[in-house]
Amino acid sequence: MTVYVALLRAINVGGTGKLPMAELKAVCEELGFSDVKTYIQSGNVLFRADAAEVEVEQKLDDALGKLLGKKPGVMLRSRKELEAIAANAPFPDAKPNYLLVSFLPEAAPDDALDKMVAPDGEEAVLAGREIYVHFPVGSGKSKLKLPALKPGTARNLNTVRKLAEMAAAMEDDR
Secondary structure, eight states, X not given: OEEXXXXXXXXXXXXXXXXXXXXXXXXXXXXXXXXXXXXXXXXXXXXXESSOHHHHHHHHHHHHHHHHSSOOOEEEEOHHHHHHHHHTOSOTTSOGGGEXXXXXXXXOOTTTTTTOBOTTOOEEEEETTEEEEEOTTOTTTOOOBOGGGTTSEEEEHHHHHHHHHHHHHHHHTO
């Protein structure tokens, strides 16, 4: 069985809706996923599933859409993908909590950063299905405008590292 890390968009951060992590875990278990674990309140869930990534993503998004009244958007990544994302993070001098990785449902176009407005000195790097953004003043104070981020969900580098570590522990615990 494959270990997946699901990153939900707009959960418990003023977006699609409030979703207690115990309820998220129950939804995953009802879908037949096993060894379900959640991490913090922002919509991170790890589990094992037999199906392909696209099918798992769709099943979870559909189930959450029924529960919340609107599909939140689900981005799946593997342990290896998360480890590579953390290892390849640009901006080596950035504090990990000031470096956000936006996970996108598909690779962004090459011109995705062209419409960026960064009044607080934010910097961004496009990397396939992810966009790294360094927020020198913190993301909460930032006035960054970057339309390419809209379909995705962001996690700071500390969270990405922790999710990769949790996925590794699940894989090693076969």
